Amino acid sequence: MLSALDRRHTVAPPGYSRWLIPPAALAIHLCIGQVYATSVYKNSLIAHFDTGQTAIGVIFSIAIVMLGLSAAVAGTWVEANGPRKAMFVSACFWAAGFLVGSLGIATKQLWLLYLGYGLLGGIGLGIGYISPVSTLIKWFPDRPGLATGLAIMGFGGGAMVASPLSRQLLSFFDSGYDPSNAGSTASGSALVWLFVTLGLGYFVIMMFGVANVRVPAEGWRPAGFDPASVAAKPLVTTANVSAANAVKTRSFWLLWVVLFCNVTAGIGILEQASPMIQDFFRDNGSSAVTVAAAGGFVGLLSLFNMAGRFVWSSTSDVIGRKPIYLVYLGVGMVLYALLAVVGQTATALFVLLACVILSFYGGGFATVPAYLRDLFGTFQVGAIHGRLLTAWSAAGIAGPLIVNGFLDAQGKPGTLTAAAYRPALFTMVGVLAVGFVANLLVRPVPQRYHEPSAEQDLDEETTAQRSATR
Amino acid sequence: MNDDSRSGQRARLVVSWLVVAVLLGYGVVQTVITAAKLFTH
Numbered sequence: 383m384l385s386a387l388d389r390r391h392t393v394a395p396p397g398y399s400r401w402l403i404p405p406a407a408l409a410i411h412l413c414i415g416q417v418y419a420t421s422v423y424k425n426s427l428i429a430h431f432d433t434g435q436t437a438i439g440v441i442f443s444i445a446i447v448m449l450g451l452s453a454a455v456a457g458t459w460v461e462a463n464g465p466r467k468a469m470f471v472s473a474c475f476w477a478a479g480f481l482v483g484s485l486g487i488a489t490k491q492l493w494l495l496y497l498g499y500g501l502l503g504g505i506g507l508g509i510g511y512i513s514p515v516s517t518l519i520k521w522f523p524d525r526p527g528l529a530t531g532l533a534i535m536g537f538g539g540g541a542m543v544a545s546p547l548s549r550q551l552l553s554f555f556d557s558g559y560d561p562s563n564a565g566s567t568a569s570g571s572a573l574v575w576l577f578v579t580l581g582l583g584y585f586v587i588m589m590f591g592v593a594n595v596r597v598p599a600e601g602w603r604p605a606g607f608d609p610a611s612v613a614a615k616p617l618v619t620t621a622n623v624s625a626a627n628a629v630k631t632r633s634f635w636l637l638w639v640v641l642f643c644n645v646t647a648g649i650g651i652l653e654q655a656s657p658m659i660q661d662f663f664r665d666n667g668s669s670a671v672t673v674a675a676a677g678g679f680v681g682l683l684s685l686f687n688m689a690g691r692f693v694w695s696s697t698s699d700v701i702g703r704k705p706i707y708l709v710y711l712g713v714g715m716v717l718y719a720l721l722a723v724v725g726q727t728a729t730a731l732f733v734l735l736a737c738v739i740l741s742f743y744g745g746g747f748a749t750v751p752a753y754l755r756d757l758f759g760t761f762q763v764g765a766i767h768g769r770l771l772t773a774w775s776a777a778g779i780a781g782p783l784i785v786n787g788f789l790d791a792q793g794k795p796g797t798l799t800a801a802a803y804r805p806a807l808f809t810m811v812g813v814l815a816v817g818f819v820a821n822l823l824v825r826p827v828p829q830r831y832h833e834p835s836a837e838q839d840l841d842e843e844t845t846a847q848r849s850a851t852r
Numbered sequence: 853m854n855d856d857s858r859s860g861q862r863a864r865l866v867v868s869w870l871v872v873a874v875l876l877g878y879g880v881v882q883t884v885i886t887a888a889k890l891f892t893h
Contacts, residue, residue: 399861405868412875536872542879546886587871594868678890681883733890 387592389464394596400521400604402594407514407533409591410469413584414476414510415540417445417503422548423576426559429567431492441500443778448504450775453512457768458625460509465517465595472510473588479503480581488574499577511537511771514591515751516764520598523760524607526752527703531695534748538688544580551576564677615756617704617824621832622761629769631827633757636820641750642773642780643817644710647718647810648743649781651736652687654789655680659733661798662726671729679733686737687744694745695752703753704824710742711818715811717742722807726800747774757827784809 385391420442427438460468479502486494514533522529549561556572568576603609609620628634651658656676660669671679698706717739725732750770755763785806789795792802 395857397858397861399865402861402865402868405872408872408876409868412872536876539876539879542883543875546879546882587875590868590871594864674889675891678887678892681886682890684883685880685887 387464387467387470389462389467389597392464392466392596393599394602396599398596400598403514403518403521403596404529404532406465406469406591406594407518408536408539409587409594410472410510410514411533411536412540412543413588414472414507415537415542416544416580416584417442417449417507418538418541419544419548420445422545423552423568423573425565426552426568426573427487427495430487430570430573431490433492437492441495444496444500445504445507446778447775448501449507449511450772452505452508453768453771454508455768456505456509457512457765458762460512460768461516461625461762461765464597465513466592468509468513469588469592469595472506472513473585473592475502475506476510476588477506477581477585479506480577480584484574484577484581487570487577490570508768508771510588512764512768514595515767516760516762517595517597519751519755519763520760522604523609524604525696525699526755527699527749528692528696530751531692531748534695534751535688535691535744537747538684538691538744542684542688548576548580551579564673615702617702617826618756619759619826619832621827621829621835622759623757623766623827623831624833625762625765625769627831627833628758628762628766628827631831633824633827634766634770636824637750637753637757638770638773639820640707640711640817640824641746641770642777643813643820644707644714644743644746645774645777646781646784647714647814647817648740648746649777650785650806650810651739652683652743653782654785655683655736657795657798658803659729659736661802662732662800663729664799667797679736682733682737683740686741690741690744691748694741695748698745698749698752703749703756704821706745706749707753707821708818710746711814711821714739714742715814715818718807718811718814722804722811757824759833761833784813 424435424438427441428435431437456468479499482498482502483495484498486492486496486498515530518529518533519526546561552568552572553559553561555575556568559568559572560566623631656673656679659676659679660671660673663670694706694710717735721732721735721739725735751763751767754766754770758766788806788809789798789802792798792805
């Protein structure tokens with residue numbers, strides 16, 4: 383039965399609609415995007431395990447580190463075995479993560495939560511994140527930015543679905559839980575049922591993706607598409623580079639720095655969003671922005687983070703990958719500097735600047751697979767993408783460290799003002815400047831790293847045959 | 853591709869995009885309700 387998951391059984395028959403592939407990819411990304419909604423039940427877990435913020439925060443950190451590691455390690459396996467098997471394995475790990483986690487909650491064994499949601503769930507995250515990328519690029523050679531933007535938009539949307547859904551489920555399983563009160567904590571049994579429900583529900587939705595995903599037949603191209611029109615653009619190659627060779631190129635590591643810088647800067651704001659807006663408008667100890675309004679600000683940032691993934695990535699199909707990253711990083715520098723200097727003058731201005739910055743953060747994630755396709759071809763783009771995602775793991779550590787490090791030196795939480803954020807924000811301008819320069823230095827991959835083309839293979843074969851007959 | 857498989861594919865397209873639209877729509881509406889608090893509080 384499992385052979386149905388093999389790549390050879392997933393080749394699309396003639397006439398198969400390529401528009402079935404984006405919802406298949408979205409079915410995966412909408413589910414694994416839940417990882418950014420863990421804060422919803424963080425307080426409940428702290429109360430249930432009677433432990434501190436750090437012990438519970440570690441669960442999320444393990445999951446994100448495992449995302450980067452599993453994407454890097456399993457990338458080549460995903461390419462070799464095809465998207466259907468990868469999506470199935472991802473669904474199994476993701477659902478198992480929830481179920482093992484629920485066992486940990488039920489038995490009050492925190493290590494089981496680390497093992498389940500952190501380790502197993504993290505592996506599901508990494509494999510699931512990269513599983514549809516190269517397939518989408520192959521189905522949409524004319525609009526790779528739009529296709530990958532759609533899928534990776536789902537990752538941002540996943541948190542938007544999971545946050546309210548988790549609150550409503552917790553209040554369903556525990557009548558004493560108030561979903562509108564951020565300080566309310568749910569009982570252990572409600573958490574167990576939440577994890578079981580999410581695990582099973584996500585598994586079913588991910589199976590939609592498994593059932594619908596197909597790889598295009600060899601040589602397939604969309605009607606009216608001329609590959610020469612794509613290859614005519616700067617930095618776009620028709621050659622192919624293997625994942626093993628890609629990591630030997632300068633362009634890969636420059637792109638790693640670009641992604642690292644863009645994510646580090648964005649996470650700095652995202653992680654601190656709620657207290658940040660309150661601190662920026664604090665006067666004589668009290669903030670003009672209420673806790674509820676700050677929660678609204680976080681929601682607005684989620685919307686822009688998600689929309690940026692689709693809008694900016696699609697725009698990159700028109701203006702090119704390198705120019706769009708110059709916008710993310712260059713305009714991002716200006717916006718960060720404005721936020722530091724004039725952000726405290728009006729709430730509307732602060733919100734506008736932060737929202738555009740977060741849209742660039744999302745755009746950076748969504749555009750990178752298409753950038754990799756341009757530089758390295760479609761051969762092992764998923765595996766190369768997996769290796770590049772280690773930049774995300776590193777930025778996930780660096781971004782909060784930079785911001786929290788500066789803020790800790792400025793004073794205690796609840797007493798900070800806009801001035802306390804300036805050193806951190808100007809540091810982010812510097813981080814973006816490094817990314818900007820790295821992007822400028824990206825060049826086409828030298829020919830020595832290219833895979834031998836089919837024509838070359840044929841030539842070599844013919845030469846060998848001639849030698850043999852002599 | 854014959855008529856049967858063509859109509860089957862159309863149904864599959866509708867159901868797939870509907871699942872995505874319901875999930876994303878739920879998330880967006882709930883987030884907009886939360887985001888509105890920024891302007892009402």
